[in-house]
Amino acid sequence: VPVPEDASVGTVVALLSVSDRDSGANGRVRCAVWPPAPFGLVATFAGSYSLVLREALDRERVSEYEVEVRAEDGGAPPLRASRGLRVPVSDVNDN
Secondary structure, eight states, X not given: OOEETTOOTTOEEEEEEOOOOOOGGGGOEXXXXXXXXXXXXXXXXXXXXXXXXXXXOOTTXXXXXXXXXXXXXXXXXXXXXXXXXXXXXXXXXXX
């Protein structure tokens, strides 16, 4: 679903679920989003994150974002995984 360019900072863009079947530190997962702007991740509860808007959008500058969510567990060595998301921006001020 496109995100309107006038969406306010803090708007939830997507809900993500991350899991690891290991126990202890090996089962703890940290997530990050790349590139870090204009989106960020907020941990909502164990294994769940919200991808939120951290900056104002301008569709005339960027009409679509390719975002990568990276996950890493607490093992030694840590295991990593990533998933790409496409976030289209919808125009709201054209007549």
